[in-house]
Amino acid sequence: MTVQLPPLPEIHHPKIQALFQKSDRELVTLFQRHPEEGQYFAAIFCRYGQVLYTLISTATRSPVQSDYLFVKTWEYIYHEMRVLDLRVTTPRLSLQSWLINIAAMMINRAEVPPVEEIQYSLKDTPPVFWCYLNQALNQMAGNLRLVLLLSQTFQWSHTRIAAYLHAEGESISASDVKQLLVRAYQALEDALPEDIRDIYLAQPAVTA
Structure with a gap:
């Protein structure tokens, strides 16, 4: 079958x-x-x-x-x-x-x-997108990749991420983490090939 x-x-x-x-x-x-x-x-x-x-x-x-x-x-x-x-x-x-x-x-x-x-989840992340997403993650600056993984993979709050980074010796607030995440998402998208962004991330046109 x-x-x-x-x-x-x-x-x-x-x-x-x-x-x-x-x-x-x-x-x-x-x-x-x-x-x-x-x-x-x-x-x-x-x-x-x-x-x-x-x-x-x-x-x-x-x-x-x-x-x-x-x-x-x-x-x-x-x-x-x-x-x-x-x-x-x-x-x-x-x-x-x-x-x-x-x-x-x-x-x-x-x-x-x-x-x-x-x-x-195969439905959420097709294998081709998965491969290029991991490639893009590996190209990101370490601090941006870390906050992105803590937020998305481990579902940590901004406050918890800030506390973790503070324990690692970085003086950072929850609002700073929020700004870092904005930069991280933009860096991740920029690191993806243009055609991969077009195939997987472009929003379909809305027709009347």
Whole structure:
């Protein structure tokens, strides 16, 4: 039985639809040559996401764990594909075969946390956006990244974040934390590729 992916926000975007006629090799090459653009990785995901989702879903115990392993698999693919050369793989593999091999490796080797410890939501954060979001986080200044993670991941209040930073030797108020968060969100958005912002963050036009 095929387990269906949730609706993909990227699949109907004009930038992605314009790439549907590209071959796998062309998409991989464009992905490698243009790291400042995310549309090529998104197009590959749209092409093979369902195949990998079905494989992973049938090998895990719960939908929550399936989604977690699915996004971790695509995160691994994102990094490995930067240097992928299918011409030198032994034996020679198609992109689909390479992706299936990666999924099988992740199923066999990855440590999947218990359901109650997983906070990831596939519907809220598609795997492609997840990959570029983490890349953007890694590019941010340390203090901005810290307050953002404390606020979003741990759901800490401004007051609690200020108290934590004060204990770490920084003189900062809750209102200062609020301003830091504004700067952090802006820095995070600025660090995302322009096409990724367009695909995942742009608000749809309102028609009368």
